[in-house]
Amino acid sequence: MVELNVMLIGDTRVGKTSFVNTIANRRDWKRVGGDNGESTTIEVSECTTQLSGGKTLNIYDTPGMNDSQLRLSNKEIRTKLEYHLSTSLTTAVDAFLVFESLRSEAITMRRNLATLTQTFGPQVTQSCIVVLTKEPQSEARTRNLQQICSDLKVPAVFWENSHVEPDSGVWKSLDPNKLTAQVNNLITKIGTVKKYELTTLQALKNEINTEANRRRNAEPTQYETKSYTIQVPYLEPEVRNVTKQRPVIKDKWDGEVGKWIGRKKQYVVYENYTEQETIYHERSRNETKTHQVAVPKKPIEYYVDIVKKERVAAFKRQLMQ
Template identity: 90%
Template sequence: MMELNVMLIGDTRVGKTSFVNTIVNRRDWKRVGGDNGESTTAEVSECTTQLSGGKKLNIYDTPGMNDSRLRLSNKEIRTKLEYHLSTSLTTAVDAFLVFESLRSEAITMRRNLATLTQTFGPQVTQSCVVVLTKEPQSEGRTRNLLQICSDLKVPAVFWENSHVEPDSGVWKSLDPKKLTLQIESLLTKIRAVKKYELTNLQALKNDINAEANRRRDAEATQYETKNYTIQVPYMEAEVRNVTKQRPVVKDKWAGGMGKMLGQKKTYVVMENYTDQETIYHERSREETKTHQVAIPKRPIEFYIDIVKKERVAAFKRQLMQ
C-alpha cells in the first residue's frame, strides 16, 4: 500500500481546513475559519483517508502561519509538528502543501516559502507543492501566481473545495468525478517532489531501534526443560524346548551259535531327546529423556514499544523546554 504524509501550510482563510473536509468528504471534520482572519487550527490535527487504488493519505493540518490570534512563532510551529509526529515516529514528509487563495488580493506564497525555508531549511522548497484554492479574482492574478511558482521551481495544482452555499447554507459536496481528477493531479505533483526528512525524528527513531536491540541482546537467555522420547533397540531372548535326535550305540546278543558263545553285536539307532535353545528377537522400546531448550526471545517490536514510550516522552519534554 502506498502511504503518503503531507503537511498543510498557509495563512488563515486560504482553504486548508476546507481542503481536508473536501478530501475526506466530511463537512464537520474541522470547523472552517470565518472572515475575521482567525485560525481554527491551534494544534496539529491529523487525518488519514483511504484513496482509490489502495493509497493511504496522512494529512497533518498545522497552525496557521502569521496567525494574529495564535501568536505562534515559526519555531513554535515546527515544535508542534515534531511534537505531534513523534507519537507515530513519522520521520519524513512527502510534501508540504502550501496554500494560496486565488480570491485574496495579497500574494503570500513568497513569504510562506521563505518562512518554510527559515523553519525547515533551504532544501524544503524541493518538497513543496503550491495548492491554488477558491475562485480566481482575475486571470491576471492566476497567471501571476503560476509565474511565481515557475520562477521558484515549485509545482502548482488547482484545487476546488466543497463549500457551504452562501444563500441557502446548504453543504455542497464536490462532484465525485471532479474530486477524483483533483486527487490524481495532486498525487502526481506530490510524487514528483523530493521527500523531506525530519532529521530530529529520524535520529529519535534510530535511537529507539538501537536501544531496543541493545536491551534484547542484553536479556539473558531463558531455558525450559522439555521431555522427548526415543526408540531404543534391543534383543529379546526366548528360551524354548526343542526335540532333537541323536545316535545311540546299542548291542545285542548275536543269534544262533553266537549267543551260545556269548557273542554280541552292536548297532546304532536314532533316539529323540528334548533340549533348550535361545532365540533372539529384535525389539524396540520408548524411553523418555529431558533436555534444556532455549526459550525464544520476545520479538523486537516488544522492546521497541517499551523504549518508544520512554524516548518519545523525553523528546516531547525537551521540545517543551
C-alpha cells in the same frame, strides 16, 4: 502499501480544512474558519484517508502560519509538528502543501514560503507544492500566481473544494470524477518534489533502534528443559524347550547262535531328548529423553516499543522546555 505524508501550510481562510474535508469525502472532520478571519486550528491534527492504488494519505493540518491571534510563533509551530509526529516516528514529509486563495486580494505565498524557510531551513522549498483554492477573482490574478510559482520554482496545482452554498446553505459535494482527477494530479505532483527529512526524528528513531538492539543482545540467554521421545530397538530373549533326537549305539545278541557262543553285534537307534535354547525377537520401545534448549528471545519490536515509550517521552519533555 504506500504511505504519503503531507503538511498543510497557509494563512487562515484559504481552504486548508476544507481541503481535508473534500479529499476525505466528509464534511465534519474539522470546523472551517469563520467569516471573521480568526484561526480555528491551534494544534496539529491528523487525518488518514485511503486513495486508489493502495495508497494511504496522512494529512497533518498545522496551526495557521502567521496566526491571526498571534498565539503561536513559527518555532512553536515546528515544535508542535515534531511533538505530534514523534509518537508515530514519521521521519519524513513527502510534501508541504502551501495554500493560496485565488479569491483573496492579498498574495501570501512569498511570505509563507519565507516563513517555511525560516522554520524548516532553505531546503524545504524543494518539498513544497502551492495549492490554489477557491474561485478566481480574475484571470490576471491566476496568471500572476502561476508566474510567481514559476519564478520560485515551486509546482502548483488547482484545487476545488466541496462547500456550503452561500445562498441556500446546502452542502455541495465535489463531482467524484473531478475529485479523482484532482487527487491523481496532486499525487503526481507530490512524486516530483523532494521528501523533507525530519533529521531530529530520524536521529530519535535511530537512537531507539540502537538501544532496542543493545538491550536485546544484552539479555542473557535463557534455557529450558525439553522432553522428547525416541524409539529404541532391542532384542527380546525367549527360552524354550526343544525336542531333539540323538543316536545311541546298543548291543544285541547276534541271533540264537550268538546267544550260545556269547557273540553280540552293535546297532544304532535314535532317541528323543529335551534341550533348552534361547531365541531373540527384534522389538522396539519408546524412551523419553531430555535436553537443554535456548529460549528464543522476544522479537526486536518488543524492545523497540519499550525504548520508544521512554525516548519519545523524554523527547517531548525536551521540546516543551
